[in-house]
Amino acid sequence: MENIAEYLKEERSQPWRDELRKSMKAKERTSIERVHMPEQDPEKRSHNYLEVNLGLTEEQAITESHRCLDCPDPTCISGCPVGINIPKFIKKIEARDYMGAAVVLKETNALPAVCGRVCPQEVQCEASCFYTVKLKKPAIAIGNLERFAADYERNSGNISVPEVAKHNGIKVAVIGSGPAGLAASGDLAKFGYDVTVFEALHEIGGVLKYGIPEYRLPNEVVDVEIENLRKMGVKFHTNFIIGKTATIDDLRKEGYEAFFIGSGAGLPRFMNIPGENHIAVYSSNEYLTRINLMHAADPEYDTPILKGKVAAVIGGGNTAMDSVRTAKRMGAERAILVYRRSEKEMPARLEEVKHAKEEGIEFLTLHNPVEYEADEQGRVNKMRLQKMELGEPDASGRRRPIPIKGSEFDIDVDLVVVAIGVSPNPLIPHSLPDLKMSKWGTIIVDKETMQSSIPDLFAGGDIVRGGATVILAMGDGRKAAAGIHKYIQEKVASK
Amino acid sequence: MNKIVEKEFFSENVCKIVIDAPEIAKSRKPGNFVIIRLDEKGERIPLTIASSDVEKGTITLVVQRVGVTTAKLLAMESGDTIHDVAGPLGKATHIERVGTVLCAGGGVGVAPLLPIVEGFKKAGNKVVTVLAARTKELVILEEQMREFSDEVIVMTDDGSYGKKGLVTAGMEEVIQREKVNLSVVIGPAIMMKFAALTTKKYNIPTIASLNTIMVDGTGMCGACRVSVGGKTRFVCVDGPEFDAHQVNFDEMLQRLGAYKKEEAEAYERYLKTVQ
Ligand SMILES: Cc1cc2nc3c(=O)[nH]c(=O)nc-3n(C[C@H](O)[C@H](O)[C@H](O)COP(=O)(O)OP(=O)(O)OC[C@H]3O[C@@H](n4cnc5c(N)ncnc54)[C@H](O)[C@@H]3O)c2cc1C
Ligand SMILES: Cc1cc2nc3c(=O)[nH]c(=O)nc-3n(C[C@H](O)[C@H](O)[C@H](O)COP(=O)(O)OP(=O)(O)OC[C@H]3O[C@@H](n4cnc5c(N)ncnc54)[C@H](O)[C@@H]3O)c2cc1C
Ligand code: SF4
Ligand code: SF4
Ligand code: FES
Secondary structure, eight states, rough: HHHHHHHHHHHHHHHHHHHHTTOOOOHHHTOOOOOOBBBHHHHHHHOOOSBBBBBHHHHHHHHHHOOOOOOOOOOOGGGTTTOOOOOHHHHHHHHTOOHHHHHHHHOOOOOOHHHHHHGGGGGGGGGGGGGGIIOOOOOOOOOHEEEEEEEEHHHHOOOOOOOOOOOOOEEEEEEESHHHHHHHHHEEEEEEEETEOOOOSSSSSSSHHHHHHHTTTHHHHHHHHHHHHTTTTTTTOOOBBBBTTBBBHHHHEEEEEEEOOOOOOOOOOOOOOTTSBHHHHHHHHHHHIIIISTTSSSSOOOOOOOOHHHHEESSSSHHHHHHHHHHTTTTOOOOEEEEOOOOOGOOOHHHHHHHHHHTTTTEEESSEEEEEEOOOTEEEEEEEEOOOEEEETTTSSSEEEETTTTEEOOOOEEEEEOOOOEEEHHHHHHTTTSOOOOSSOOOOOOTTBBBBBSEEEEEHHHHHHHHOHHHHHHHHHHHHHHHHHHHHHHHHHTT | EEEEEEEEEETTTTTEEEOHHHHHHHHHHTTTTEEEEEEETEEEEEEEEEEEEEETTTEEEEEESEEEEEEHHHHTTTTOOSSSSEEEEEOOOOOOOOSSSEEEEEEHHHHHHHHHHHHHHHTEEEEEEEEEEEEEEGGSSSHHHHOOSEEEEEEEEEEESEESSHHHHHHHHHHHHHHOEEEEEOOOOHHHHHHHHHHTTTTTTTEEOOOOOSSSSSSOOOOOOEEEETTTEEHHHOOEEEEEEEEOOHHHHHHHHTTHHHHHHHHHHHHHHHO
């Protein structure tokens, strides 16, 4: 940690930063109001799949960058799981060196355009900003600025491809192409490895492609990053299911020296209540996959999807929010979010909750479904809800929801999406009996190196955390890449 | 991208398709299936791997035309490529020597039954196969089944071929006359339901291979879920084979019809484009 502090100090004392700091008084900076990112009109956007947030204008980005005080002790950085040098990139924007800002971002974050859009900033970097902590004012819009710089670089058509060390010919396999796998493969390529990513689906990107909708994270943004990895020499093998198409052992025989498992938490949970298998009761994974990955909303594509007049989505996380806003876009007259705790406990990003409300999503908090009924064809037509109240905080620190007896009532629904969470995908663990797992089905790893109980196997992201965030998954991927590098170097040295 | 290397029609609506897929050919076991997507805009559909040739690096599918995707697949030629082929998926059939195995197939179930019949025969069992169809023209794979069965009984609803009656009548006939140690039933959910009821009467262990609607085939979406013994199971990873006496076929039957309207409309549209 010591040398990171040193490094930050050194960077901060560079003449250009000194000069910028002096160019405006702190008081002036703190008196500027936080920008508001332009958005599509709520009524209009609730009928299309175009991005809701339109991105800061150059002028807005510059104004916002002036707010940042370039603190001597930039607490914001400790709130970012990958430790982006936040003041440095923001000051690059203030200096109008946007490409330079993007380079700073990419020092530690392989997908800044993605994180700027989907990170829960209010509990990460922005929660630790001096403005939030000390001034009790709205934080610097770090995420918005990150997105601005990354988009600027992408739109310039002149994306910098990170430098890659001389190829060392050593084969490393990355399993899963979500943010964890992509981050790991980028770093491994930088170290000079011959990296192949194996992906079970026909598309690269994991949840970024099949889960998070286009109106929040356009596929194009992800594709550009994947293209960049290709330019760095990373190979992608789609339709390849590790544990099925080939096992880890098969790959060892083909000469792979180490493995990174980033297979995600792809197993949808259900509540196991009566009627949950009726037609038009979807898991959020199925609902979003049909629409995002299979383009079921586009008549040109073959995959079908059921539409509902009254759609109910169960849950309070990002997945639930994405599903309910998607149901609205699919034409639901009423799209209702049913959550068993209160709005305060919702794990979704604040911005998504706000956007959902603006789009006319009805919030039915402190309610929980207990049963579904169906019509003669077997399609869900009724949902029995039970009212809840909040009790003592549970292990997660959130107040525990307690059912209120006798409070049940029915509402008519014709589409239900269950978004109450996912469990780790068991395909790989099942094919590796020696792998140490937790009782939740996650892979147990060393927190520093991400090495599992099998020495050549490293893991990170949701398969280790059991459901987290894009940036945490990426942070794991990078740590694992470093762990793999060390492991292979030691192995080579001892040969 | 996987190339179609061979194609042969068994009847108007049933076709054998051999696809270049070396990795899958190597790792597949009887009972496994693949998920294919024909082109960029196609849907993902599951198809059983009927056989494979490790040396040539090919897998063989036997496909029956029922809707848009299967119709498009049957219209493809040798040399054409299929955009995506993923697998092998699902648990392999547990094949062992048990004595006499009664296999019953109807409709779309006859194709996936073929490798199972073959497997049980090769494991040294006596295999009696009952093939059921509405009418003569719809009886498929009879010849292929005969190759691996000690006896094949054909049943048609209208009596236009073989014996007149439902699949269960054919099964009863065998059960009445000899000891059956195991039964395997594959077909439309309604057929499997009644076949399972029949064997239950005689306490014959019975396996059903379920052909639910699927999307990813890796346990990620839950589209394929069914109730087995009162518990929700995912056919793509927990199956496709289950104890037939535990499966809730009524629920499965309903879920199979989830997109009936959409599928029928899509098929109409498709027919217009090819006419
Ligand atoms: C709808 C939705 C919205 C979300 N919104 C946000 C958000 O706004 N902000 C945020 O920070 N986080 C969000 N998250 C959470 C975040 O997306 C995940 O934490 C993150 O994607 C985890 O990354 P990962 O790389 O571990 O796994 P994943 O992204 O799940 O990727 C795993 C990949 O591995 C593949 N795979 C699995 N098994 C195999 C195998 N055997 N062989 C080959 N490939 C395999 C899968 O097909 C998949 O592509 C959201 C999640 C969902 C579902
Ligand atoms: C594990 C598994 C293995 C299978 N193996 C084979 C195989 O080896 N050969 C083969 O021909 N088919 C097989 N099937 C069935 C095959 O997947 C479906 O026939 C196919 O998805 C239909 O697609 P479609 O677009 O042509 O028709 P659709 O337009 O989707 O459907 C047309 C009609 O078929 C019915 N239908 C749709 N899906 C299914 C289904 N899964 N089972 C039964 N009826 C259905 C619909 O209700 C509808 O009436 C298998 C299914 C599963 C789950
Ligand atoms: S990566 Fe996420 S947490 Fe880190 S600075 Fe960017 S938006 Fe904040
Ligand atoms: S804590 Fe806030 S004001 Fe200080 S450097 Fe970080 S972003 Fe700028
Ligand atoms: S097909 Fe998606 S879980 Fe089985």
